[in-house]
Amino acid sequence: MIIRQYFQDLVHLLFPSICVGCEVSLFSHEELLCTECLYHLPFTDFHLDIDNATARQLWGKLDVQFAISMLYLSKSSRVEKILYNLKYGSQPEVGYYLGKMYARKLSQVPDMEQVDLILPVPLHRSKLRKRGYNQSSYLAKGLAEGLEKEWSDTLLLRSKATVSQTKKNRSDRYDNVENIFYIRDQGMVKDKHILIVDDVLTTGATISSLGNVLIDAGAKVSVATIARA
């Protein structure tokens, strides 16, 4: 064991891991995030308040049991950097790590007990091929393990890649994500309480579109995102 520890320390010395939030070298006891970043994460504490800003953002678009986001996202922030590394930095393990962290908070939401199944927002297969992974699948996996719930990233399909949404106005954006989600096996969601998981909540259009497809198939839905813009 001592030799193994020595070897691990040596590897760490030669190839130090860097913090996904601020790029400082990590100490061997730190994992993905440095202590400083961990300490300064801007938690929303929405899990303690059902009537929160994420829930309100979905009003009139999606009828949820509960909706929460773990962190506030602001421009050029730590959280932005972390999410960038998760999505584009080939570091899907960040998603698993955040999912596990989030599970500890979500376990305090009373309605969490009723959740049957955790489903990540799917990527279109061309995007999946390009990126190599769906970041939200890793979030879902971490959450599911922490909460001891079922999860699946093969039950939902996304029919086409959405074109760049940044140039479109708000109402176009809604049209753009309509009817792009399909459920492979409707029997798997009927009468179930589904927790939809994604990395960021922006307009809420994508999540509402997916959530309404699930509701039409007889499910109840809740939403959990890592961050809200």
Ligand SMILES: [Zn+2]
């Ligand atoms: Zn850091």
